[in-house]
Amino acid sequence: MKIVGVGCGPGMLTAEAARIIAGASLIYGSARAIELARDAIPPECEVHEITDYRSLRSLPDHAVVLSTGDPMLAGLGYLPGEVVPGISSLQVAFARLKLPLTRAAIVSAHGKDHIRAVADAKKEVLAGRVVFLIADPAFKVGALAAALPPRIRIAVCEDLGYPAERIAVGTAAEPPTPRGDLFVVVAGDF
Missing domain, CATH: 3.30.950.10 (Tetrapyrrole methylase, C-terminal domain)
Structure with missing residues (x-):
């Protein structure tokens, strides 16, 4: 799994984050995180709004989890997997x-x-x-x-x-x- 910071506002998605999101087939994120990454998400990608944060630890290895701001600043960086930093508040x-x-x-x-x-x-x-x-x-x-x-x-x-x-x-x-x-x-x- 990859936990990808999408930045704290529009236009703050890093090139690395955009590349990973563009190659994703399965994405989870809050409504706000999904909206911030919308332009990088490929049309064929399966996208799910997070409804149960406790279940995130059991996602498949190929899942990309979007975290607003930077995952390590009160974000989802606690999840297992690679963390891709984002531009934080x-x-x-x-x-x-x-x-x-x-x-x-x-x-x-x-x-x-x-x-x-x-x-x-x-x-x-x-x-x-x-x-x-x-x-x-x-x-x-x-x-x-x-x-x-x-x-x-x-x-x-x-x-x-x-x-x-x-x-x-x-x-x-x-x-x-x-x-x-x-x-x-x-x-x-x-």
């Missing part, structure tokens, strides 16, 4: 904000304990790192802001790579608010 957010990736500390709040994620983010920010927080729709940016010193900058990065991409920057004293469900948060002294 981390890469895009830090590029847009002109921040070096070497300063990044990754915290996931996606489907996880938000209180713990805020505590982890605070610890990293106070240690001088720039936190890249993978949020879910229920994550409250205000809760993160309340835990940080007022001067710390916070960026809400939404729909990265899509035409409606939006990056709003504020401070912990006046944090930006997400407008939609597909967002990440960058926080630190930057």
Whole structure:
């Protein structure tokens, strides 16, 4: 099996990912991942939207599993098989904000304990790192802001790579608010 990162938005499919997808006969992915890879999928390929993530480990060896962004950043890279990296929301957010990736500390709040994620983010920010927080729709940016010193900058990065991409920057004293469900948060002294 191959787990292929399709990028975090349109036009972010790498040449290697496109080549593997073009040669696939069996593909699984979320609706969003399939749409991002649509132009590379051959017409004769059997394509399935993932409905049960637990069953992915039992797919045949020739299956290609599409993962949004990069499979190793809160994606499907845990599955057995070869991982083909993709362009992640981390890469895009830090590029847009002109921040070096070497300063990044990754915290996931996606489907996880938000209180713990805020505590982890605070610890990293106070240690001088720039936190890249993978949020879910229920994550409250205000809760993160309340835990940080007022001067710390916070960026809400939404729909990265899509035409409606939006990056709003504020401070912990006046944090930006997400407008939609597909967002990440960058926080630190930057």
